[in-house]
Amino acid sequence: MVATISWKFTAREIAEKPELFTSGHRACAGCGPAIALRQIMKATRGPTIVTNATGCMEVVSTIYPYTAWKVPWIHTAFENAAANASGIEAALKAMKRKRRLKQEKVDVIAFAGDGGTFDIGIQALSGAAERGHDFLYVLYDNEAYMNTGIQRSGGTPHGASTTTSPGGTDIPGKTQMKKPIADIMVAHEIPYVATASIAYWQDLLIKARKGLEAEGPAFLHVFAPCPRGWRYDTSKTIELARLAVETCIFPLWEAIDSEYSLSPQSKIMTLKPERRKDVREYLKMQRRFGHLFKPKFEHVLTDIQKIIDKRWNKLLKKCSMT
């Protein structure tokens, strides 16, 4: 069950909260995932242990002998952030039973990228969800394997160019669709699942806190643009994270005990459809979609719009909005 959230905060209180993910990490300038981690660590409610799958955020935050973490932090392999979190949670439980835990409560957060979640980490994640471990799993989604040089993943969207789904004169980028990972997690019937974007930091903090407060597994899917892999100017990270919501390519919602509801930032798109922006506006800002603006691939733009509309309508039904 998810406690009805009583957490209210002002920007000032959040600004005054200690930074648990610090300066001095080596992420590229303008890195979206680094913003996601910073913001989520501002939502912690007490002693917290973090485990991090291999990927950009693990590499840039702990280049030996330096660490950007102010909490106990454990690096895990690419595929098993959720298995590691399960073990940490089980150990905490055992210590509590044996009265060896000084703290009343210790929260556990697992961070993993899209490669580490949609693809190689999904069986560890599914198992942890089925066993019901009490932890928050955060998927920071930069839509490709960035750490190893921009290879496509199950989270890469249709039409995007990556080094293993190149967009050129013959190939239109990735030909498959993005896996609906958050819906797959709702199907596990865990207490809390939500999507969030770094462009709406208050919403992201509240969802992270709800995930921590939920008793049992919680899954947070955070949209986090990557200037290096998406090929756009570093100053546009937040703008893209906002446009993704405004174009409905990445709607914001939560599912408490499998009951879906749209978050205000996406709900407004149904109440005031004129606010909804053309997805081309979002796509044309990123060179990973540049090839789609050649006449030859115009049909791919139409397909992308169709995918968005289909998924959006499905989501509205789940949220009882139709």
Place this chain on the structure above:
Amino acid sequence: MRDEQKGWKDIPIAGVCWKPATEYHTGDWRTFKPVRDQAKCTKCLLCPMICPDTAIKWNKATEDIEFDYNFCKGCGICAHECPVDAIKMVREGA
């Protein structure tokens, strides 16, 4: 600096990182530097929340934000997002 380096007997086992990242300054990556117009800034606190490098801090004593140029990588997000256009990106050394 060689003399600062520890031998294998001195470092923690299992590859545990022992130096805070804040001892590693990323500010020299920067090409453009954010400069704020204090008169325009409303202290809305948006920019400290969206800086990837925690290079904009709230100073309780002065009741104002301040930039930490030891870490700012010059991405330009703060300047691009500031609702009142209070931040300009200025080329370093210009």
